[in-house]
Amino acid sequence: MERSRKVLLIAMIIFVGSFFLPAIWLSHATPSTLEGYWCAYVTIASPWTHDGLRDLSSGPVQYVAILLSGWINPLFLITMVLCQREKTRKFGRTLRTVVLFLLPACWVVFRLEHVYPFVGYFVWTGAMLVALFSNSISARRDKQEQVASAGSAAG
Numbered sequence: 001m002e003r004s005r006k007v008l009l010i011a012m013i014i015f016v017g018s019f020f021l022p023a024i025w026l027s028h029a030t031p032s033t034l035e036g037y038w039c040a041y042v043t044i045a046s047p048w049t050h051d052g053l054r055d056l057s058s059g060p061v062q063y064v065a066i067l068l069s070g071w072i073n074p075l076f077l078i079t080m081v082l083c084q085r086e087k088t089r090k091f092g093r094t095l096r097t098v099v100l101f102l103l104p105a106c107w108v109v110f111r112l113e114h115v116y117p118f119v120g121y122f123v124w125t126g127a128m129l130v131a132l133f134s135n136s137i138s139a140r141r142d143k144q145e146q147v148a149s150a151g152s153a154a155g
Helices: 003-018 036-048 050-058 060-070 072-084 086-102 104-113 119-132 134-154
Strands: 022-025 033-035
Touching (some): 003 134, 022 036, 033 036, 036 050, 036 072, 036 119, 060 072, 060 104, 072 086, 072 119, 086 104, 119 134
């Protein structure tokens, strides 16, 4: 298995595992943390509920931030599939940029909901970044190794 595939596989395993880690810390509630799977579910489902749609008029920024946060995971998975296929790789790279631009929506939600990111959020974000750029990371490392081996062969 080539290096970029190994990096991608490890990143995806960590991505999935991050959903079972505490993702947010609620300083004002008990229990004080909530797992990533709960956050993912709430952000994808709540904008479409009756209460969520009602919040659109009272807090449009909060509504849009939650809506965009909810789309990160499905769009990330779609992007990863598209990046692996030769025919759709270019479109996948475009979606990769969209995923990156959606990440700050989480920060808006944290601020408006008065919660703080916790370990699961950072693991989740890191795993997505590594997965999204696994080909670039591996290609750069391979190039560094080639330069190093060429230098040692010349000396």
